[in-house]
Amino acid sequence: MASIWEYANPVKFLRTSEKVLPVLWVLAGACLVIGLIWGFFFTPDDYRQGSTVKIIYLHVPAALMAINAWLMMLVASLIWLVRRHHVSALAAKAAAPVGVTMTLIALVTGAIWGQPMWGTWWAWDPRLTSFLILFLFYLGYMALWAAIEDPDSAADLTSVLCLVGSVFAVLSRYAVLFWNQGLHQGASLSLDKEENVADVFYLPLLVCIAGFVLLFLALVLYRTGTEIRLRRTQALIRREAARA
């Protein structure tokens, strides 16, 4: 069996991702279309929240991916810091715009959902606040990559920022448990069946989550390929300039 470290080779990574990507795009599209149509058209209203419950099919998967994208960036950053594999640093860089979009979707849908349910678009609730800070960390992470010219220095500094920001990624996940206050409800998905949403909402929600996970994987693989090509182009241009 091939070692995972073989994919640290950019050529091997590009070759493998080219094979996997078409399948991932199709599966992601299929899960998202099926899950969202199922949730939007074929699920009943909630007895308390009315039709706003349909927002769950976007809000929960986006929030899950917002946190997990940062955790994936954390793993990739640690690999860069320990083993100095360029592909892992580029994968972390490629995941950030995907993560920030997921965080933005979670914040926007949360605000839209919160207005009729809580009577306000925003509250300085522990989970909402930690999500806003996570969003700002994503922006800071991308700005740092853009601001530093030397790619290895940029990878080093953004990796350290990623380690620091991980505190907020974890806080975003567990804020409701740490501080038993605020407007935001507890987990919609849990190993404890009592805490879960009803099955009629749960199954389409699982399909939507699968769609978001697959879309995240497809986008990160594709964007990492883009970053590898950009890095190679810059290296060739530098070599040309040195020869001239």
Place this chain on the structure above:
Amino acid sequence: MIPDLGKYAVTVLSAYGASIVLLIGLVLISLRAGRKARRALEAVETRREIKDEA
């Protein structure tokens, strides 16, 4: 075709609209950047091959 969303129709539709626009935007921007990077690399590699042959 659209289910009866009652008094929350604007709320639900705006949440779906905003999310779908953001998701499609992210995919399109990623694909465009990917195509641009591929073309740039091909151009540099072709130039390099021509120079090597010359």
